[in-house]
Amino acid sequence: xxxxxxxxxxxxxxxxxxxxxxxxxxxxxxxxxxxxxxxxxxxxxxxxxxxxxxxxxxxxxxxxxxxxxxxxxxxxxxxxxxxxxxxxxxxxxxxxxxxxxxxxxxxxxxxxxxxxxxxxxxxxxxxxxxxxxxxxxxxxxxxxxxxxxxxxxxxxxxxxxxxxxxxxxxxxxxxxxxxxxxxxxxxxxxxxxxxxxxxxxxxxxxxxxxxxxxxxxxxxxxxxxxxxxxxxxxxxxxxxxxxxxxxxxxxxxxxxxxxxxxxxxxxxxxxxxxxxxxxxxxxxxxxxxxxxxxxxxxxxxxxxxxxxxxxxxxxxxxxxxxxxxxxxxxxxxxxxxxxxxxxxxxxxxxx
Numbered sequence: 001x002x003x004x005x006x007x008x009x010x011x012x013x014x015x016x017x018x019x020x021x022x023x024x025x026x027x028x029x030x031x032x033x034x035x036x037x038x039x040x041x042x043x044x045x046x047x048x049x050x051x052x053x054x055x056x057x058x059x060x061x062x063x064x065x066x067x068x069x070x071x072x073x074x075x076x077x078x079x080x081x082x083x084x085x086x087x088x089x090x091x092x093x094x095x096x097x098x099x100x101x102x103x104x105x106x107x108x109x110x111x112x113x114x115x116x117x118x119x120x121x122x123x124x125x126x127x128x129x130x131x132x133x134x135x136x137x138x139x140x141x142x143x144x145x146x147x148x149x150x151x152x153x154x155x156x157x158x159x160x161x162x163x164x165x166x167x168x169x170x171x172x173x174x175x176x177x178x179x180x181x182x183x184x185x186x187x188x189x190x191x192x193x194x195x196x197x198x199x200x201x202x203x204x205x206x207x208x209x210x211x212x213x214x215x216x217x218x219x220x221x222x223x224x225x226x227x228x229x230x231x232x233x234x235x236x237x238x239x240x241x242x243x244x245x246x247x248x249x250x251x252x253x254x255x256x257x258x259x260x261x262x263x264x265x266x267x268x269x270x271x272x273x274x275x276x277x278x279x280x281x282x283x284x285x286x287x288x289x290x291x292x293x294x295x296x297x298x299x300x301x302x303x304x305x306x307x308x309x310x311x312x313x314x315x316x317x318x319x320x321x322x323x324x325x326x327x328x329x330x331x332x333x334x335x336x337x338x339x340x341x342x343x344x345x346x347x348x349x350x351x
Contacts, residue, residue, distance in 0.1 A: 001289055001290065001292055001326035001327070002289070002292045002293065002294035002326060003289070003294070003323065003324065003325050003326050004242070004285070004288060004289065004293060004294065004295065004296070004297045004323050004324070005037075005038065005076070005294070005295065005296045005297065006037065006038060006244075006296050006297035006298065006319050006320070006323055007035065007036050007037065007038070007244075007297060007298075007299060007315070007316045007318075007319035007320050007323070008036055008037065008038030008039060008040055008073075008076045008296045008297065008298040008299065008319075009031050009034075009036045009038070009039055009040065009298065009299045009301075009312060009315070009316070010040040010042075010079065010243065010298050010299065010300045010301075011027060011031075011039055011040060011041055011042060011048070012042045012079065012081070012300075013300070013301050013302060013308060014027065014301075014308065014312070015027070015042070015045055015047075015048065022047060023047055023048070024041075024047070024048045024049065024064070024067070024068060025067055025068070025071055027039070027048075028067075028068050028071035028072070028073050029071045029072065031072075031073050031312075032071055032072030032073045033072075034312055034313050034316045035316035035317065035320065036073055036299075036316050037072075037073055037074065038073055038074050038075070038076035038296055038298070039068070039073050039074075039075060039076065040075075040076050040077050040078075040079055040136065040296070040298045041075050041077070041078050041079065042078075042079040042080075042081065042082070043078055043079065043080055043083070043119065043122075043123050043126075044082050044083070044100075049064065049078075049126070051078075051119065051122050051123050051126050052122055054122070054123075054125075054126035054129060054130070055121075055122035055123070055125040055126045055129070056125075057129075058129050061126065061129040061130050064130070065130055065131070075130055075132065076132070076296040076298060077127070077132055077134050077135055077136055077184075077241060077296070077298075078123050078126060078127050078130070078132065078135050078136070079135070079136040079137070080119065080120045080123050080135060080136065080137045080138075081136060081137060081138045081186065082100045082138075083100070083116045083119040083120050083123070083137070084116070084120060084137035084138035084139060084140060084185075085097060085100060085116075085138045085140050085141075085191075086100055086101055086112050086113060086115070086116035086140060087113055087116050087117060087120070087139070087140040087165075087168050087169065087172070088113070088139070088140030088141060088142045088164070088165050088168055088192065089109060089112070089113070089140060089141070089142075090141060090142050090143070090144060090145055091109070092145050093141075093144075094107075094109060097112075098112070101115055101116065102115065113168070117168070117171075117172060120137060120172055120183075121172060121175045123135060124172075124175050124176045124179050124181050124183070125175070125179055127179070127181045128179035128180060128181055132181065133180065133181055133182060133240075134181065134182040134184050134213070134240045134241050134295065135176070135181055135182070135183055135184065136184050136186060136215050136241055137183055137184065137185055137186070138185065138186060138188060138191050138193075139165065139169070139185050139191045139192050139193040139202065140165070140168075140191065140192065141190060141191050141192040142161045142164060142165060142192060143157075143158060143161040143162075143192050144190055144191070144192065146158070146161075161192065162192070162201050162202060162204075162205050163205055165192055165202060165205065166202060166204075166205025166206045167205075169202075169206060169212070170205075170206050170209070173206060173209045173211045173212055176211040177209075177210065177211045181211070182211050182213045182240045182241075183211050183212060183213065184213045184214055184215040184240050184241040185199070185202075185212070185213070185214060185215060186215040186217055186220075186243065187199060187214060187215075187217070187220060187221075188217070188220050189220060189223070189224065194220070194224070195221070195224060195226055196226075196231060196234060196235060199214065199235070199238075212238075213238045213239070213240040213241075214235055214238045214239045214240065214241070215240075215241040215242070215243060216231075216232070216235075216239045216241065216242050216243070217242075217243035217245055217300065218231075218245070218247070218279050218284060219243075219245040219246060219247035219271055219277070219279065219300075219302075220247075222247040222248070222249055222269065222277070222278065222279060223247055223249060223257070223269035223270075223271075224257065225249065225257060228279070228284070229280070229283055229284065229287060232284070232287045232288065232291065233287070236287075236288075236291040236293070239288075239291075239293060240295060241295055241296070241298070242288065242293070242295055242296065242297055242298060243298055243299075243300040244274060244281070244297050244298060244299050244300065244315070244318075244319055244322075245271060245274075245279075245299070245300040245301075245302060246271070246272045246273060246274050246275065246276060246277030246278075246279050246281075247269065247270065247271050247272060247277045247278065247279060248269070248270060248272055248276075248277040248278045249268055249269040249278065250268050250269075251268045252268060255267070255268050256268060257269065263304075264304040265304045265305070270304055271302040271303055271304070272303050272305070272306075273301065273303040273305075273306040273310070273311035273314060273315065274299065274301075274311070274314060274315045274318040274319070275314065275318050276303070276305075276306065281318075281322050282322065285297075285322045285323065285324055286324065289324045289326050297319050297322070297323060299312065299315040299316070299318075299319060301315060
C-alpha cells in the first residue's frame with residue numbers, strides 16, 4: 001500500500017487581481033502558511049505560468065519550480081480544464097465558451113478548437129519538464145444538449161458524437177504518451193465524459209489509450225446520485241488524480257437532481273466546504289490507500305455559503321487528518337508463528 005501525498009490546493013477558485021492571489025509566489029506562500037504542501041496550477045493565467053515558454057524551456061521550468069518550492073510548496077499538476085472544454089463545443093454553447101479563449105478565435109469553432117488543442121499539448125510538454133506525471137482536463141461536449149432522451153435521439157447520433165470526440169482527443173493523448181504524462185479527465189456534468197459509462201464509451205473510441213485516465217471528484221457523483229465508493233472499486237486502475245471536494249444532496253417535494261434552474265444556494269444538490277457536506281471521505285481515503293493510489297489529495301473549494309479563505313484554511317487540516325499513513329506490517333504479526341511447507345501439509349492431514 002502507498003500513502004497519499006498532500007494536502008494540496010487547486011488554485012482556480014483563488015486566483016484574483018489582489019494580493020496574495022495575483023502571482024505564483026505570493027499565492028504559494030499563502031498556501032504554505034495555511035498548511036498546504038502542494039498547489040495545482042491552471043495554465044490560463046500568464047501571471048502564474050507562461051505555458052508556451054514552459055513547453056519549450058527547461059530553464060524556465062526549473063526556475064518556476066524552484067521559486068515555488070522556495071515558498072514552501074510544490075506544483076502537483078497543471079490544469080487545462082478551460083482548454084479541454086474547448087476541444088469540443090456544441091453550437092448551442094459557442095457564445096458561452098468564447099470567453100475561455102483569446103478574442104482572435106472568437107466566433108470560429110474550428111480556430112478555437114485548434115487553439116485549445118495546442119494549449120493542452122503545450123501543457124503536457126510543460127508538465128513533463130516540471131517533473132509531473134499527470135494533468136487535469138475536461139473532455140468538452142458535443143452531446144450534452146441531448147443528455148436527456150427527449151425528443152428522441154436519431155439512431156447513431158450518440159455513436160457519432162463519441163467517435164468525433166475520440167477523433168479530436170486521440171492525437172492529444174498521443175502527445176501525452178510521448179512525454180510520459182497522464183491526461184486525467186474530471187468526470188463532470190456539462191462534459192460528454194461525466195460518469196463511468198461515458199468514460200468507458202470514450203475509451204472504446206481511443207482504443208483504451210493508456211494516457212486517458214480519471215480525475216476522481218466524488219462531489220459530482222453525489223449530485224448525480226452515483227455510488228462514488230463503488231466507482232473507485234470499478235475504475236481504480238484509471239484514477240490518477242483526486243479532487244477532495246464535498247457536496248450534499250437534499251431533494252424535496254419540489255425539486256431533484258436537475259435543480260430547477262435555481263441558483264446554487266437553493267438547489268437540492270450543492271457543493272460544500274470540506275466537512276460540511278455528506279461525502280464519506282474516511283471511506284474514500286481508505287479505498288484509495290488500499291488500491292495503492294499514491295497521487296495528491298487536492299482540495300477544490302466550491303461552496304455557496306462559506307468564505308473561500310475559511311474553506312481553504314479548514315480544508316488543509318481536513319485533508320491532513322484524513323490521509324492514511326499506511327502500515328508496513330500486519331496488526332497480528334505478534335501472534336504469527338514460523339512454519340514451512342511440510343508443517344502446512346501435516347496441519348491439513350496430507351501426510
